Amino acid sequence: MNEIVLSKNQFLELKHLVYQTSGINLHEGKKELLKSKLAKRMRLTKKNFDQYLAYLASNDQEVVEFIDTVTTNHSYFFRENKSIAYMVQHFKGSVPNKNQVFKIWCAACSTGDEPYSIAIQLLEAGLDFSILATDISHSVLATAARGIYRIDKTRNVPKTLLHRYFQQGTGKYQGHVKIKKQVQTHISFQRFNLITDTPPDQGVDAVVCRNVMIYFDMPTSEKVVNKLYGAVVPRGFFAIGNAESLMNLTHKFSSIPGVPSLYVK
Numbered sequence: 001m002n003e004i005v006l007s008k009n010q011f012l013e014l015k016h017l018v019y020q021t022s023g024i025n026l027h028e029g030k031k032e033l034l035k036s037k038l039a040k041r042m043r044l045t046k047k048n049f050d051q052y053l054a055y056l057a058s059n060d061q062e063v064v065e066f067i068d069t070v071t072t073n074h075s076y077f078f079r080e081n082k083s084i085a086y087m088v089q090h091f092k093g094s095v096p097n098k099n100q101v102f103k104i105w106c107a108a109c110s111t112g113d114e115p116y117s118i119a120i121q122l123l124e125a126g127l128d129f130s131i132l133a134t135d136i137s138h139s140v141l142a143t144a145a146r147g148i149y150r151i152d153k154t155r156n157v158p159k160t161l162l163h164r165y166f167q168q169g170t171g172k173y174q175g176h177v178k179i180k181k182q183v184q185t186h187i188s189f190q191r192f193n194l195i196t197d198t199p200p201d202q203g204v205d206a207v208v209c210r211n212v213m214i215y216f217d218m219p220t221s222e223k224v225v226n227k228l229y230g231a232v233v234p235r236g237f238f239a240i241g242n243a244e245s246l247m248n249l250t251h252k253f254s255s256i257p258g259v260p261s262l263y264v265k
């Protein structure tokens with residue numbers, strides 16, 4: 001499948017393009033993956049390798065499509081839920097007035113599993129809220145908005161919640177579930193590039209940015225963390241992935257004892 005011969009320079013140029021555009025740091029070990037992604041885009045654009053590289057260099061829209069194929073979108077419902085459960089309980093215990101609408105920003109939401117999981121728990125807590133769910137990739141945002149998933153992605157969802165908030169698919173949707181409207185109405189999906197875009201909202205109660213900085217180098221992660229810091233209200237939360245750390249970055253968040261991966265402003 002991969003007859004593409006990618007010279008060292010071509011690899012470095014593509015690596016630079018991916019880094020500049022998305023912050024994703026492709027190391028040498030990703031060369032084969034990059035070749036298979038190039039082959040996919042060449043097929044779809046009906047171009048040979050040289051034509052495709054020239055096309056990519058001159059077409060911003062193709063850069064978006066290309067980045068779309070190199071991002072890792074793995075996600076599932078109720079993933080690494082300890083920090084989310086803590087946050088929801090904190091919100092529940094701290095409602096100063098009944099009319100408070102909590103604002104959450106899921107800043108690399110992939111196919112929507114994460115914002116829907118948070119929404120379900122906020123609904124269960126009886127709270128009013130709105131979630132802005134963003135990602136660099138158009139295709140994951142389209143999947144998120146559709147809200148249909150293979151059932152195995154909901155393995156971690158407690159059974160009662162699965163029945164309450166998902167419809168079981170039948171016929172050609174056998175083995176799939178669809179998130180219910182009552183969950184979807186709380187979420188707005190938008191494209192947002194953590195590297196190049198300015199945060200859309202300066203007053204969110206929590207930013208959830210999990211399992212994306214793992215693909216960034218330290219200077220990029222530091223810039224992103226400090227950019228997101230500005231979007232959080234004082235005493236608001238910042239959640240990262242379990243495999244990520246703010247340890248060697250300069251930032252102003254405080255950690256929360258006993259709750260790994262969750263920080264407070």
Ligand SMILES: C[S@@+](CC[C@H](N)C(=O)[O-])C[C@H]1O[C@@H](n2cnc3c(N)ncnc32)[C@H](O)[C@@H]1O
Binds near residue numbers: 022024135195209
């Ligand atoms: C592995 S998924 C994580 C999804 C979810 N947060 C979770 O923890 O399950 C990483 C997501 O980050 C997105 N991403 C990568 N670079 C990005 C960037 N520069 N700006 C915004 N999103 C980005 C990818 O498109 C992908 O959907």
